Amino acid sequence: MGPAPSADRIESMKELDLAGTPLSTNVRQEARRASTRGRTIVVTSGKGGVGKTTTTANLGTGLADLGKQVAVVDADVGLRNLDVVLGLENRIRKHLLDVIERKGTIDEALVRDRLRQSLFLLPAAQNREKDEVPQAAMVALIQELQNRFDFVLIDCPAGIEHGFRNAVAGAAEAIIVTTPEVSAVRDADRIIGLLPSHLAPKLIVNRVRPGMVKEGTMMSVDDVNAILRLELIGVVPDEKDIIIATNRGTPVIDIEGSQTGAAFRRIVRRLLGEAIPIPPFHPKRNVVANFLSSLGIGRS
Amino acid sequence: MIEFITKFFRREEASKNLAKERLRLVLMSDRVSLAPDIFETMKVEMLDVIRRYLEVDERALEMRFENAERQFLLLANIPVRSVLPLPRKTTGAGQTAGRNTNGRANGSAISSGDASPPAASASADASAPAEGPHPLPAFGGSAPGPGDDLSSSKELRPAANDAAGSAAAAGPHQTAKLPATVKRRRRRRKKVDAPVVDTAAPSAFGDVAEGPRPPGGS
Numbered sequence: 001m002g003p004a005p006s007a008d009r010i011e012s013m014k015e016l017d018l019a020g021t022p023l024s025t026n027v028r029q030e031a032r033r034a035s036t037r038g039r040t041i042v043v044t045s046g047k048g049g050v051g052k053t054t055t056t057a058n059l060g061t062g063l064a065d066l067g068k069q070v071a072v073v074d075a076d077v078g079l080r081n082l083d084v085v086l087g088l089e090n091r092i093r094k095h096l097l098d099v100i101e102r103k104g105t106i107d108e109a110l111v112r113d114r115l116r117q118s119l120f121l122l123p124a125a126q127n128r129e130k131d132e133v134p135q136a137a138m139v140a141l142i143q144e145l146q147n148r149f150d151f152v153l154i155d156c157p158a159g160i161e162h163g164f165r166n167a168v169a170g171a172a173e174a175i176i177v178t179t180p181e182v183s184a185v186r187d188a189d190r191i192i193g194l195l196p197s198h199l200a201p202k203l204i205v206n207r208v209r210p211g212m213v214k215e216g217t218m219m220s221v222d223d224v225n226a227i228l229r230l231e232l233i234g235v236v237p238d239e240k241d242i243i244i245a246t247n248r249g250t251p252v253i254d255i256e257g258s259q260t261g262a263a264f265r266r267i268v269r270r271l272l273g274e275a276i277p278i279p280p281f282h283p284k285r286n287v288v289a290n291f292l293s294s295l296g297i298g299r300s
Numbered sequence: 301m302i303e304f305i306t307k308f309f310r311r312e313e314a315s316k317n318l319a320k321e322r323l324r325l326v327l328m329s330d331r332v333s334l335a336p337d338i339f340e341t342m343k344v345e346m347l348d349v350i351r352r353y354l355e356v357d358e359r360a361l362e363m364r365f366e367n368a369e370r371q372f373l374l375l376a377n378i379p380v381r382s383v384l385p386l387p388r389k390t391t392g393a394g395q396t397a398g399r400n401t402n403g404r405a406n407g408s409a410i411s412s413g414d415a416s417p418p419a420a421s422a423s424a425d426a427s428a429p430a431e432g433p434h435p436l437p438a439f440g441g442s443a444p445g446p447g448d449d450l451s452s453s454k455e456l457r458p459a460a461n462d463a464a465g466s467a468a469a470a471g472p473h474q475t476a477k478l479p480a481t482v483k484r485r486r487r488r489r490k491k492v493d494a495p496v497v498d499t500a501a502p503s504a505f506g507d508v509a510e511g512p513r514p515p516g517g518s
Contacts, residue, residue: 180319181319182319182323185323186323186326186327186330189327189330190330193334216316216317217315218316219316219319219320220316223316223320
């Protein structure tokens with residue numbers, strides 16, 4: 001169970017309402033905006049399927065576990081998935097476009113996590129298209145969330161088009177997720193070139209298979225970052241835990257003993273400024289043991 | 301059994317290096333195409349050097365990068381109208397330019413006979429630049445505008461004069477050759493495959509690990 005939001009937070013959530021009066025006219029809220037502004041981080045990659053959504057979900061969960069007020073925003077309008085990864089797909093009432101079009105309030109759209117009181121999801125519209133989201137409205141929405149939460153994590157859609165620009169527009173920081181594959185690194189390089197430089201992107205290398213790296217059949221993290229040259233904030237090993245977690249609709253962080261989950265927890269603490277070294281990953285078992293265990297022989 | 305499995309997995313051992321190499325090439329090409337302004341600057345600077353030695357048809361010039369097998373090439377297709385007189389002490393660039401034109405570094409050695417077929421095709425090129433006899437350069441901004449058509453032949457003369465002037469400064473006796481050079485408006489096209497960019501290339505287009513990133517914020 002995560003920590004409950006402070007009374008001040010709850011109060012601010014009640015009174016701040018995008019559908020109400022324009023915020024810029026409200027002096028009190030302006031004052032609060034200046035004092036409690038949270039961090040807005042876009043999680044992006046260029047290429048699809050490298051783990052943006054999983055990363056967003058797990059970082060959000062991990063931050064909430066450390067007592068932070070967190071909103072995770074699904075900016076992938078038309079192809080939303082953050083709800084499913086967090087297991088919140090059945091609780092969605094309103095979505096991001098409803099809020100932007102004043103068909104609902106932020107509070108109606110925000111879905112509270114099942115386990116963590118301080119983690120909220122702002123779901124994307126599923127039956128709409130990315131072009132329908134005006135950039136100015138998106139920026140205003142993110143600013144709004146920034147006033148109410150310590151962290152706003154934006155799950156960026158794949159691609160470099162409208163959806164990407166929208167997701168990036170409101171963010172002050174960026175996390176680039178890539179995998180040690182030619183296509184993913186290439187797209188990451190492209191994305192880095194497109195990001196406004198003030199976002200100072202940090203790198204997560206996802207789906208690393210230590211065994212393959214050792215064999216020389218996969219690029220190492222150093223190989224990848226020799227090309228991208230970003231601040232490395234995390235290395236996430238590829239494990240089957242992640243599939244199991246997604247099947248269940250729980251973040252992999254909640255799976256006991258998972259190396260992947262532990263890697264995400266470390267990234268969370270690095271995000272908060274702790275200097276935690278990136279540990280070397282060792283293959284759990286060698287190829288032979290894997291082969292034997294797939295036949296049902298040996299330890300599982 | 302263990303040996304067999306190990307062998308099976310060892311077969312792909314080189315694939316990591318293959319991935320790195322392919323990435324290196326594809327990123328060089330990506331980055332250079334994302335920074336057309338840098339490319340344009342480089343082209344202008346290269347032309348400045350070439351113009352010291354050759355009178356070239358700038359409208360028909362093509363320069364582009366190409367991703368070849370295991371090589372990233374800068375391909376230049378520069379129609380040469382004539383070779384300007386060179387100073388006695390030729391630089392490396394001068395030698396290259398001379399060799400590509402007629403196998404001689406000395407402009408006065410060109411005979412008129414061997415140049416007629418290229419000259420014929422060149423005049424066809426010059427007559428219809430707007431129809432696009434040459435593929436447009438791969439990088440934007442270098443295609444000739446319609447306004448260039450009338451002035452271009454005149455434009456080239458001052459350039460030739462400038463080049464000849466600098467050559468004259470080096471050796472006064474060569475000024476005498478200038479009128480002949482300008483009159484002889486032969487054009488020929490020669491492909492210059494210059495792997496300017498390779499692993500040890502200049503930083504702006506060179507090794508991806510060291511080259512500067514194209515400016516962000518688009």
